[in-house]
Amino acid sequence: MLVSAQMPNFTGGVKNMQATDLRSVRFQYEPGARSYWHVHDGIQVLMIEKGRGRYQMQGKPVQEMLPNQPVFFPPGVPHWHGAAPDEGLTWISTSIGGVKWMQEVTEKEYKAGK
Numbered sequence: 274m275l276v277s278a279q280m281p282n283f284t285g286g287v288k289n290m291q292a293t294d295l296r297s298v299r300f301q302y303e304p305g306a307r308s309y310w311h312v313h314d315g316i317q318v319l320m321i322e323k324g325r326g327r328y329q330m331q332g333k334p335v336q337e338m339l340p341n342q343p344v345f346f347p348p349g350v351p352h353w354h355g356a357a358p359d360e361g362l363t364w365i366s367t368s369i370g371g372v373k374w375m376q377e378v379t380e381k382e383y384k385a386g387k
Contacts, residue, residue: 297367302326307355309377314370317346319354324362327383328354335385338362353378 280287294315302324310331319328319338326338331351338344338354346352348370355378356362 294370295367296369297365299365300363302356302362302364304356304361305358305383306361307378307383308353310351310353310375312349312351312373312375313346313368314372315348315368317366317368319344319346320365320367322363322365325357325360326355326362326364327357328352329378329382329385335383338364351375353382355383358384 280289307327320343321338321340323340327335328338328344328346329335329352330346336344337357344354
């Protein structure tokens with residue numbers, strides 16, 4: 274049970290936590306731009322503002338990203354993400370903890386299944 278002082282505008286026990294390990298950034302990708310493969314220590318959530326993109330978690334097929342459809346990446350799962358080949362992308366990324374960068378995403382990986 275959460276024990277804390279009552280906060281205004283909330284019902285029940287709610288605690289404002291420190292967010293020193295929380296990172297939130299906003300990116301704009303040109304068509305075809307993408308990250309390298311990487312792993313986050315904690316969860317990552319991508320909120321797509323505009324455009325169209327794609328992503329892949331290791332061992333799974335390439336998926337499309339669209340506005341108003343958040344994408345969740347679990348901790349410790351290698352993945353990449355980026356814009357569609359023919360359309361740019363703007364998004365907000367929020368993640369917890371650090372990131373470990375890996376190898377570049379090849380053209381074959383990027384275009385797989387699409």
